[in-house]
Amino acid sequence: SAVISQKPSRDICQRGTSLTIQCQVDSQVTMMFWYRQQPGQSLTLIATANQGSEATYESGFVIDKFPISRPNLTFSTLTVSNMSPEDSSIYLCSVVLTGFIGYTFGSGTRLTVV
């Protein structure tokens, strides 16, 4: 199975600033996904990031707020822009491995906005 590294693992940020979260996978993957998990809640998909194309955002999430980069098959970034306390969540990167129906997740980034 793939190893997924996320950085930072946690951060405390001032409102109005932006944070970029990095996701590094130890193998090439076509599909990468970014999820948000608010405190005590389930996971909500933010967007799908495929290399070589624009990210596809789910309803309620927009590119201006959550710009995503996918420069190659092993790396992606998610930026949380102009943060407010409502953005305090765990942000998770996940991938789909070839031949596997399901996700493999990173350990997440715990973001607190003050």
Added chain:
Amino acid sequence: LAKTTQPISMDSYEGQEVNITCSHNNIATNDYITWYQQFPSQGPRFIIQGYKTKVTNEVASLFIPADRKSSTLSLPRVSLSDTAVYYCLVGALNNNAGNMLTFGGGTRLMVKP
């Protein structure tokens, strides 16, 4: 995407068998049933996946009736370390759509000594 319904929470004691049932009445022909486990401050971890009948691995068993409208995750002889949230997901691999699995609310399992 098939919607899933699970109990919000369950309590158990060490050494007991725990069965968590998930309803997915509108499951599609190509959909698989997948269960994840999530500990606090960690990403979800794959437990088991199945299409029909019974699947067993070193961690759990998954029972799926013939109509596939529900499934039951069975954890044998749970320990305190099995305290976690368990998610049932239903979906199929779709290279174009991407989001082939949607997370429901999950079941919060508390194992007591």
